[in-house]
Amino acid sequence: MPEIHIKNLKKAFGDLVAIDDLTIDVKDGEYLTILGPTGAGKTTLLRLIAGLTDQTSGSIFIDGKCVDDLPPERRKVAFLSQTYSLFPHMDVWENTTFGPIARGWNPEQVEIIGREMLEMVHLYDRKDAYPSELSGGMQQRNALARALSADAKILLLDEPLRALDARLRLDLRYELKQLSKDMGMTTIHVTHDQEEALTISDRILVLRDGKVIQSGTPKEIFNKPAIPFIHHFVGEANFISGKLLEVGDEYSIIVDDDGHKYRTQKTDIKPGSRVVTGIKTEFTLMTKDIWESEDINNFTGSIERILFLGRFSDFEIKLDNGEIVHARLPGYQANKFEDGDKVNIHYSPQRLLVFPEPEGGIKKALEMV
Amino acid sequence: MTLSEKISDFISRKKVIKGWYALVIIFFIMLVIVPTLFVLTYAFTGWDEIQETVMKAPPEIQYTPTHLPVYNIRFTSQDIIDVTESYSLEVEYDTDRDTTLNHTVYLLDDGEKVIEFQEEFIVNGTGSIWFNASANDTYNYFHHVGDGYQTIRADNGTGLIEEWENEVTLRSGDRLPWDMVKDALIVSFTIATIVTIIDFTAGLPMAWLMVRKDFRGKKYIDTLIDMPLAIPTAALGFSTAMFWAVTPGLNPYGSLSLTSSPFILVILLHIVFSYPYMVRSLSAILHEIDINYEVAASTLGAPPLTVARTITLPLFRAGLVTGIILCFARSLSETGGTMAALAMMSPAMGELAYPMKTGPTLIGAWKHAGGFEPHLAFTAMILVIITLILLVIIKIVIMKFKMPLRKVFPGPERLLSKGVFPKMKDALSFIFMFLVLLIPSFFIFSFVLTGEPSPVDWGGFWGAMRFSFLVAGVITVINLIFGVPLAIYIVRGTNKIMTNILDVLVNVPLIVPTSALGISLGMFWGSMDLGMTTLLVISAHLAFTFPLVVRNVAGAMEELDPTYEETARTLGAKPMFVFRKIVFPSIKFSVLAGAIMAFTRSLGETGATLAVVKEANTVPVYIVGLVKAGNYYPAALACIALIFISFITMMAMRYMTKKAGDN
Known part of the structure; x- marks a missing residue:
């Protein structure tokens, strides 16, 4: 069974710890995404699993067998690098059959698997072309066919969609998942693109500074981020730091440093603790009508800046109390607003997630590196 | 499993690969680096000897001008010939077969005749030859100063014909051997500095022209610039001296005969x-510099000269360092061509009597004379130390040096940037290239076409050729076997401290003057008393060509994205399979280029060969020997034969590296 068990894995480059005491289990047939900012150690983790670099300590088990001493060619793990690494001096066919030939299969078997894989990725009619003659999408499919024909049951994908243009990236990510499921592969897909991770994963593992900071289904990661960093990284969020005043059955109340109170979701944190609360910008309600409401989660302000992004727009709003907040609106709604408009901002209490205040303050906790 | 699979399996094991790398590193350290730098140990082991022989003045000897012998030499049946002043004498000969003229200077050491100096010439036909047995200090007989004899014998194969013996008094001179070393080194470093400055001044506009401008025939100019590289320096020295210098006893048609200063001639050579x-290094880096910086500066209103000076030149330093170090090291190291050129200006003189010597030619002369082991070791040691220090300094100074580039002189620079000035610069570049580079390089052809033919000993030439090819062939094979894995290790090795050290060490044999390297190597292996000439020559050539292979292959490996190899590994390929199918196809042209560079460098090398063994006969040594003996015509023919062979190899290399560039 192609399951992966990683135990207390550590990798250091000199003083720099890239992977820090990592323990992960990947189930058979699972499509796991590792999400994290640049420098989180994602690629290093893949390289460790593939055997391309030696760990400082800890162990990796594949199918229950320790593979620490096995060279890459004996781990039966297919690795697809960011740039695909199609061998430039070999054509599509030679690239695809490289694995079987390297493993010394007999020519008939090589012929069969090569044909099967290339037909699967719809490249059989281009089998005499060289990588430089293929489009980005074809190169990606060729690399995938090559990885799949190598008799591996584990597929490691290192930002496999990064080099493609936006449109193709959307089409191919479903194709990628489908192929891997059809082949019964266990897949680890590394990406820094949260949208990509949310759409294709069975499970997401958020990695930062070589540590797993959260593991869960896409919905869990999006709706119940473990720390402010994930809240901000997966989607974008407005944060308020302050003190937890009281905890109710439905809501909690926190007070910020200027004495303003907010109603937030309920929480297990002890009243009196320092906390931060954050709301994703797409849940920040912005309307043109000023609500004459006593609701403490209601504010007025004016639009400072609009960032037009096509399908949606990002707004920067200066509240009357001087604070800057962000809101994201879908395109059809965004059209109604213009620079300088007076607006009403509302934070829905259920959307204001509460976290213990991170050490060093919220700004530092959100830093990408 | 077939046998070949078993072997490949065995080779691919982690431990075997590690062992192989270890072996390669040991090879490099023991056969290349340690022998190259072994001479440095002499500072400790030979200190007393240095004090005794090099630093100390020989006993005072009275110079007695009244003691000048006067020769009246009659040769075979001919008349008495010229009687020259003091200790030089001209011998005229007329013989119908190869006759060996042997000139020996004996010294009396406790009443016993000891050969101090010997030179031999083979003559045939009618002509004259000069023997210089002057007793002035240029001989520098430091050990045995005192009275002695000078003999001249003639032997035409039928036994001794005649022999003359004369008593001479040799004056020691008031200078120490150390002074000679000092003079030679000062000459060497001065020449290297001047040459590098001229190379830079003339090379920069040329590199600019080749990279930034398009003109008809650029391709051919590009090839022409490289031409001198294909000619062994011994041949270049011969040809250049003929073109520029006053060469007694030889005045070929078209020779400029402009200078009788060995200093100027050696600089020109x-x-x-x-x-x-220099041009190659500068244009390589110029290629890398994004032209958009220059475009941006121009659109901001800077005239071309200002752009070049303030934008491009500061980005240039890396290329400048490479160019300067290469030129400096090559000039410092060159032996064969310099020997040939100096010999032509002072024909029929003993090498030690030449009015000017460079470090390498002094080493060559002492080695040739024999009995100067401490002097040789000392000179080689000093040369190695100064070279290494100086090159580090060059590197630091250029990288740190802030040229006053910020200051702009809008008026003059605008003026100099347009009209006749840029055209003049381009024209001068071409004139320089033709007059200083190409015509002197190929002047030898004019000599052969217009000069008077004299018999050529083709047997000797082909013998030397066979030996040269044997040496070059063997070192090329060994270089490939050990150089390719070392290059791969340097680029891909995981132990960064180790790879960085190796990366620096690999350049050492490239920088150390080859004659010093030869002396060092001779001491290292000589101390083990293996005593085999061929092996010594091979190991010397191995040392200074090894970096060429490693540098080329390492350069290609750096270009090769490691993910190709890694991907291949995860696809199930063993390391050997990855090397054969992925790595080698990508670097093969660089491997080939390295191999050909090593081969041609070995073929053209004189200094290292002469420094390791007294009697080795590679082609350049053979040519230098002919030139020294005044057999100019055969020397020229041998040069031309060597030029053709080198040219064919260079063309092959260009073709192959070009193909690599196309892929």
Whole structure:
């Protein structure tokens, strides 16, 4: 069974710890995404699993067998690098059959698997072309066919969609998942693109500074981020730091440093603790009508800046109390607003997630590196 | 499993690979680096000897001018010939077969005759030859100063014909051997500095022209610049001296005969073979510099000269360092061509009597004379130390040095940027290239076409050729076997401290003057008393060509994205399979280029060969020997034969590296 068990894995480059005491289990047939900012150690983790670099300590088990001493060619793990690494001096066919030939299969078997894989990725009619003659999408499919024909049951994908243009990236990510499921592969897909991770994963593992900071289904990661960093990284969020005043059955109340109170979701944190609360910008309600409401989660302000992004727009709003907040609106709604408009901002209490205040303050906790 | 699979399996094991790398590193350290730097140990082991022989003045000897012998030499049946002043004498001969003229100077050491100096010439036909047995200090007989004899014998194969013996008094001179070393080194470093400056001044506009401008025939000019590199320096020295200098006893048609200063001639010669390195290094880096910086500066209103000076030149330093180090090291190291050129200006003189010597030619002369082991070791040691220090300094100074580039002189620079000035600069570049590089390089052809033919000993030439090819062939094979894995290790090795050290060490044999390297190597292996000439020559050539293979292959490996190899591994390929199918196809042209460079460098090398063994006969040594003996015509023919062979190999290399560039 192609399951992966990683135990207390550590990798250091000199003083720099890239992977820090990592323990992960990947189930058979699972499509796991590792999400994290640049420098989180994602690629290093893949390289460790593939055997391309030696760990400082800890162990990796594949199918229950320790593979620490096995060279890459004996781990039966297919690795697809960011740039695909199609061998430039070999054509599509030679690239695809490289694995079987390297493993010394007999020519008939090589012929069969090569044909099967290339037909699967719809490249059989281009089998005499060289990588430089293929489009980005074809190169990606060729690399995938090559990885799949190598008799591996584990597929490691290192930002496999990064080099493609936006449109193709959307089409191919479903194709990628489908192929891997059809082949019964266990897949680890590394990406820094949260949208990509949310759409294709069975499970997401958020990695930062070589540590797993959260593991869960896409919905869990999006709706119940473990720390402010994930809240901000997966989607974008407005944060308020302050003190937890009281905890109710439905809501909690926190007070910020200027004495303003907010109603937030309920929480297990002890009243009196320092906390931060954050709301994703797409849940920040912005309307043109000023609500004459006593609701403490209601504010007025004016639009400072609009960032037009096509399908949606990002707004920067200066509240009357001087604070800057962000809101994201879908395109059809965004059209109604213009620079300088007076607006009403509302934070829905259920959307204001509460976290213990991170050490060093919220700004530092959100830093990408 | 077939046998070949079993072997490949065995080779691919982690431990075997580690062992192989270890072996390669040991090879490199023991056969290349340690022998190259072994001479440095002499500072400790030979200190007393240095004090005794090199630093101390020989006993005072009275110079007695009244003791001058006067020769009346009659040769075979001919008349008495010229009687020259003091200790030089001209012998005229007329013989119908190869006759050996042997000139020996004996000294009396406790009443016993000891050969101090010996030179031999083979003559045939009618002509005259000069023997210089002057008793002035240029001989520098430091050990045995005192009275002695000078004999001249003639032997035409039928036994001794005649022998003359004369008593002479040799004056020691008031200078120490150390003074000679000092003079030679000062000459060497001065020449290297001047040559490098001229190379840079003339090479920069040329590199600019080749990279930034398009004109008809650029391709051919590009090839022409490299031409001197294909000619062994011994041939270049011969050809250049003929073109520029006053060469007694030889005045070929078209010779300019402009200078009788060995200093100027050697500078002109060294420019010929170092200029291509400078142009290549500068244009390589110029290629890398994004033209958009220059475009941006121009649109901001800077005239071309200002742009070049303030934008491009500061980005240039890396290329400048490479170019300067290459030119400096090549000039410092060159032996064969310099020997040939100096010999032509002072024909029929003992090498030690030449009015000017460079470090390498002094080493060659002492080695040739024999009995100067401490002097040789000392000179080689000093040369190695100064070279290494100086090159580190060059590197630091250029990288740190802030040229006053910010200051702009809008008026003059605008004026100099347009009209006749840029055209003049381009024209001068071409004139320099033709006059200083190409015509002197190929002047030898004019001599052969217009000169008077004299018999050629083709047997000797082909013998030397066979030996040269044997040496070059063997070192090329060994270089490939050990150089390719070392290059791969340097680029891909995981132990960064180790790879960085190796990366620096690999350049050492490239920088150390080859004659010093030869002395060092001779001491290292000589101390083990293996005593085999061929092996010594091979190991010397191995040391200075090894970096060429490693540098080329390492360069290609750096270009090769490691993910190709890694991907291949995860696809199930063992390391050997990855090397054969992925790595080698990608670097093969660089491997080939390295191999050909090593081969041609070995073929053209004189200094290292002469420094390791007294009696080795590679082609350049053979040519230098002919030139020294005044057999100019055969020397020229041998040069031309060697030029053709080198040219064919160079063309092959260009073709192959070009193909690599196309892929």
